[in-house]
Amino acid sequence: MEKPLNNRAWFLVMPVALIVAFNAILPLMTVVNYSVQDTFGNNQFFWNGTGWFKDLLDPNAELGGRFLAALGRNVSFSLIILSIEVPLGILVSLCMPKKGPGVAACLVIMALPLLVPWNVVGTIWQIFARTDIGLLGWTVSHLGINYNYTNEFFSAWFTIILMDVWHWTSLIALLCYAGLKSSPDAFYQAARIDGASRWSVFRAIELPKLNRVLLIGVLLRFMDSFMIYTEPFVVTGGGPGNSTTGVSIDLVKIALGQFDLGKAAAMSIVYNLIILSTCWVFYTVMTNVDAPDRPRDAKDGAL
Amino acid sequence: MARLELRDLSHSYKPNPVEPADWALKPMTMIWEDGGAYALLGPSGCGKTSLLNILSGLVIPSRGKVLFDDVDVTTLPTEQRNIAQVFQFPVIYDTMTVEQNLAFPLRNRGVEPAKIDARVKEVAAMLELTGDLKRKASGLTADMKQKISLGRGLVREDVRAVLFDEPLTVIDPHLKWQLRAELKRVHRQSKTTMVYVTHDQTEALTFADKVVVMYDGDVVQVGTPQQLFEEPAHTFVGHFIGSPGMNVLPASVAGGVAHIKGNEILLGRSYQPIDSAKRVEIGVRPEFLRLGSGTEGLPVTVKRVEDTGRQKIIRAELDGLPIAALAHEDETVPASGVRLIADPARVHVYADGQLVRA
Numbered sequence: 001m002e003k004p005l006n007n008r009a010w011f012l013v014m015p016v017a018l019i020v021a022f023n024a025i026l027p028l029m030t031v032v033n034y035s036v037q038d039t040f041g042n043n044q045f046f047w048n049g050t051g052w053f054k055d056l057l058d059p060n061a062e063l064g065g066r067f068l069a070a071l072g073r074n075v076s077f078s079l080i081i082l083s084i085e086v087p088l089g090i091l092v093s094l095c096m097p098k099k100g101p102g103v104a105a106c107l108v109i110m111a112l113p114l115l116v117p118w119n120v121v122g123t124i125w126q127i128f129a130r131t132d133i134g135l136l137g138w139t140v141s142h143l144g145i146n147y148n149y150t151n152e153f154f155s156a157w158f159t160i161i162l163m164d165v166w167h168w169t170s171l172i173a174l175l176c177y178a179g180l181k182s183s184p185d186a187f188y189q190a191a192r193i194d195g196a197s198r199w200s201v202f203r204a205i206e207l208p209k210l211n212r213v214l215l216i217g218v219l220l221r222f223m224d225s226f227m228i229y230t231e232p233f234v235v236t237g238g239g240p241g242n243s244t245t246g247v248s249i250d251l252v253k254i255a256l257g258q259f260d261l262g263k264a265a266a267m268s269i270v271y272n273l274i275i276l277s278t279c280w281v282f283y284t285v286m287t288n289v290d291a292p293d294r295p296r297d298a299k300d301g302a303l
Numbered sequence: 304m305a306r307l308e309l310r311d312l313s314h315s316y317k318p319n320p321v322e323p324a325d326w327a328l329k330p331m332t333m334i335w336e337d338g339g340a341y342a343l344l345g346p347s348g349c350g351k352t353s354l355l356n357i358l359s360g361l362v363i364p365s366r367g368k369v370l371f372d373d374v375d376v377t378t379l380p381t382e383q384r385n386i387a388q389v390f391q392f393p394v395i396y397d398t399m400t401v402e403q404n405l406a407f408p409l410r411n412r413g414v415e416p417a418k419i420d421a422r423v424k425e426v427a428a429m430l431e432l433t434g435d436l437k438r439k440a441s442g443l444t445a446d447m448k449q450k451i452s453l454g455r456g457l458v459r460e461d462v463r464a465v466l467f468d469e470p471l472t473v474i475d476p477h478l479k480w481q482l483r484a485e486l487k488r489v490h491r492q493s494k495t496t497m498v499y500v501t502h503d504q505t506e507a508l509t510f511a512d513k514v515v516v517m518y519d520g521d522v523v524q525v526g527t528p529q530q531l532f533e534e535p536a537h538t539f540v541g542h543f544i545g546s547p548g549m550n551v552l553p554a555s556v557a558g559g560v561a562h563i564k565g566n567e568i569l570l571g572r573s574y575q576p577i578d579s580a581k582r583v584e585i586g587v588r589p590e591f592l593r594l595g596s597g598t599e600g601l602p603v604t605v606k607r608v609e610d611t612g613r614q615k616i617i618r619a620e621l622d623g624l625p626i627a628a629l630a631h632e633d634e635t636v637p638a639s640g641v642r643l644i645a646d647p648a649r650v651h652v653y654a655d656g657q658l659v660r661a
Contacts, residue, residue, distance in 0.1 A: 189361055190394040192381045194408040194455060204396040204407065 034265035041259070052266035063263055066250060071274075074246040078225045081164045085221060088165070089172025090210065094202075096177055107177075110170040122234025125163040129235070149236055153243045160232045160244055164225060172217045179213035180206060215286045219279055226275060247271050305372045305463035305496060307335040307358065312367030314353060320365070327353045329521045330367070335464075335498065337372075340490050342511035343500045346543070350520040351500045355466050358498065360384045371463050387456020388466045392473055393448030397441040401432055404440050405454045412459075426458045429492055430485075446478045450485070457493055464496040471506060483509055504544050516540050532588070533649070538656045541586045547616060547627045550592070554585045556652050556659075561585050564622040566601050571648035572661030581654040589616070591649035592628035600642035601626075608636050619643070 035052055037045040058064040096106050116124070129149055131137040140147040149155040183205060191201045229248035232238065238245035238253075245253075251271065255264035314328040323329070328350045335341050343351040356362040357369060360381035369377045376384050387408075396404050402423055409419045427433045430450045435443070440451060449470050456465045467486075471479050487510060490497050499510050507514050508528040516524045516531065516539070524536035535541035541549030554561040559573040568585065577583055594617075603619035603626060610616075615630040619641065628643050630636060652659045 184392065186390040186392060186394050189359075189381070190388065190390065190452070190455075193359065193386065193388050195382045195411040196407070197411065200407075200411060204399070208396075208398045 031265045031268055034261045035269055036262075038262045048262060052262050053270070055263070056266050056270055063267075067247070067267055067270075069242065070245055070247045070250040073244070074226055074228075077161070077164075077228070077246065078222055080161055081168070081225050082218060082221055084161070084165050085169045085172050086214065086218060089169050089217070090176050090214075092169065092173040093176035093180055094206070096173070098181070107174070110174055113167050113170050114174075116167070118230035119234055121163060121167050122231040125159060125166075125231070126235045129159045151240050153240060156236045156240060156244050160235060163231055163235065164228070167231070168221060168224070171220065172214075175213040175217045176210050179210045183209045211286075215283070219282065222282070223275060223279060226278075306337045307464055307496060307498075308368075308370040308373070309333045309354075309357075310368040310370060312357070312364050312369065314350075314357060314362065314364045314366070326520055328357075328364070329519075331522050333515070333522065333525065335496060337496055338494045339496055340487075340510060340512045341496075341498045342507035342514045343498060343517060344502070344504060344507040344514050344543075345517035346502055349517040351502075351517050352468060354517070355388075355468055355498065355500050358464070359386050359388050359466055385459065385461055385463045386466060387453075387459065387462050387464070388468065389449060389452045389456065389470045391469045393445055393452055395440045395443075395448045395451050397439075399440055400436065401427075401438055401440050401443070401451060402436040404451050405432075405436075405458050408455050408459055422458050422460065426454045429457065429489055430454050445473045446475070446482050449474065449482065453486075453489070457489070457495065462495060464498060467497065467499040467501075469501050470499075471501075471503075479506075486510060504546075508544070516543065518543075534651065534658070535586065536658045538584060538586060538653050541588070541651075545588060545590075547589050549586045549588045550626045551584050551586045551653070552621070552624055552626065554583060554652075556583055556585070561650070561652065563601070564624070566621070568601065568645055568650060569647040570650050570652065570661075571646075574652055574659060574661050577652075577654050577659060582656075584653045584656075586651045586653055587645045587649060589627040589629045591646040592626075592643045593646075594628070594630055594634060594636065595642040595644040597642075600644035603641055603643055605636060605638065605641050617641075617643075 036048055036050070038048045038051075039045045052063070055061040055063040056067050059068050092110075096110075097103055113121075128134045129137045131141045131148055137147060137149075146152065147155045147158075149159040187205045188201065191205055196204060227248055228246055229252070232244045232246065233249055236244045238249045242250075247267070251264055251267055254260050254267065310332055311330055312328065312332070313326055313330040315326045317325045320326055343354060345351050353362060357364050360376070360379060360383075363378060367377075368375055371384065396407060399407065405423045405426060406419050409422060414422075423436070424433070427436055430453065432447070432450060432454065435447065440448065443451070452470075453465065456462055471482060474482055483506060486497075486499075499507065501507050501510075508531075511528070513525060513527055514531055515522055516537075518537070518539045524531060524540045526534075526536070531540055531544050535544065535549060538549070538551045541551060552563050554563045554568070556562075556570070556574050556577060559570050561568045561570055563585070570585075601621055603621045605617060605619045607618040608615050608630075609618065610632075612632070614632055615634065615636065617628045617630055617636055619626050619628065626643070652661075
């Protein structure tokens with residue numbers, strides 16, 4: 001077949017290419033550039049090759065130890081909040097009314113925490129959990145529990161986890177609620193006729209319906225919590241010690257506190273790659289799990 | 304398998320029904336014999352689905368009783384009634400294989416695994432699903448999904464009845480025939496009482512031994528397809544069943560003769576005088592009207608002849624009243640001077656819509 005070759009159409013893509021280059025590719029390349037250099041200020045840079053990356057991934061190096069510890073804390077934080085927020089969100093969505101005036105009230109109340117900006121959430125909890133003037137902190141410490149998020153490891157973790165659950169469980173619950181609403185009544189009637197218990201109904205009908213929305217919900221919550229910065233920064237400032245310092249907080253300390261641009265750049269690249277690959281693996285696994293075993297043969301249909 | 308009985312049953316969705324229109328189901332008493340194949344036939348909104356839901360226990364009737372084998376189950380919840388239902392849209396458990404779907408009702412009831420396996424195999428063989436047992440149910444076509452729904456009912460040995468709520472709605476037309484024939488075969492094999500709700504007369508008449516025709520919350524006739532065709536108990540049944548439906552013409556009846564706008568029509572029987580306050584009509588199916596010649600029969604004006612390929616449908620008017628008749632494919636219909644002769648034995652008399660017996 002004779003195909004006219006004319007590549008002038010590429011010019012139509014040029015404006016977009018320029019904008020993307022300006023706001024994404026060039027800044028990213030700057031980071032890549034920093035990651036292979038070192039500087040002592042004065043805008044003077046020295047070639048360092050893959051040095052920072054080697055340091056970063058070596059647990060015995062100063063940078064590596066710091067990075068891996070922060071990464072570990074981030075992973076733990078994400079796993080803990082996911083394992084609380086997902087079951088709790090599903091449970092809340094199952095308990096929400098399906099019709100009537102309660103629906104609107106529930107939806108509004110559930111949506112409220114989602115509308116509060118991160119630093120405001122941080123500030124609310126920073127005050128709420130204080131033992132001197134905060135209601136939560138005061139109550140807990142007056143119950144005789146040693147609670148002080150500024151100097152005690154468990155209190156600090158407890159506070160930021162509780163804060164995240166308070167802030168984001170609604171997201172999972174609302175997504176699940178939407179998923180549950182989409183299943184027709186006939187399914188529940190059939191399950192009753194089949195003598196299914198409440199648990200069987202959940203396993204056989206509701207959970208499969210939630211598959212898709214949970215995939216989105218878990219992805220969103222994983223990415224968000226893995227990159228969390230503002231809330232713990234406002235509440236604990238990463239402390240006591242480094243105990244609530246995630247990679248984001250550490251990154252800012254290195255980049256802006258110590259002005260180690262090379263180290264920070266290498267760290268951001270690795271951090272970014274970890275998030276991308278985790279999401280990709282997660283998404284691929286989840287979409288393959290619920291794919292049908294094999295599509296119906298075209299031949300069957302034609303016969 | 305069981306005998307289903309509705310005793311003085313009526314239902315209203317309103318808390319305090321007053322007017323007749325408030326009732327979704329008007330008082331009825333009915334018995335469905337064990338092992339029978341019944342169809343509930345009627346237009347949308349006639350109450351057939353309400354009646355089905357009352358049988359399945361999803362709706363509790365306002366008045367009256369539902370008895371299964373003489374045991375009162377009126378207030379028993381669905382799961383304790385031992386019935387099965389096939390819904391309009393296929394309901395299957397997506398994450399399970401065909402086999403797990405069929406085993407689900409038994410596993411919920413704690414039947415031992417060996418027995419479940421045997422039952423599932425038996426039912427799969429009956430429904431011709433044996434080759435697909437290991438497949439995931441979500442990838443199957445709508446007709447196979449409906450078979451699985453039916454299978455989940457049949458797999459329970461003690462199932463008392465299988466209820467179908469317009470089960471062929473989402474099935475491709477060329478598969479409808481096939482699935483309908485299969486349902487019939489499965490019914491003969493399993494000998495389970497089956498109740499089939501539909502608004503499609505072909506489905507009802509081919510599936511059921513007895514058809515219950517419903518109209519506006521009322522049961523207007525219960526009969527075999529033949530009875531419904533030959534002797535409709537209500538003008539509605541005459542209209543609704545048959546294509547084209549029965550001709551219903553206002554008339555006056557005296558003894559063995561009826562008069563329609565001055566035209567005389569012979570009746571096969573002699574009738575007692577009918578209460579003059581009632582609206583008297585005669586009904587005759589197009590199948591029982593033939594073309595006449597000379598001066599015999601009803602003089603009609605032919606408006607249109609529809610050739611269906613197998614027969615001709617004559618659409619005519621008798622002094623402004625529409626009337627339809629069937630003619631053989633090879634008969635020629637003259638443009639004017641057409642007369643239609645009714646078979647006297649097939650002409651029925653109706654008073655206020657109800658059949659009047661001689």
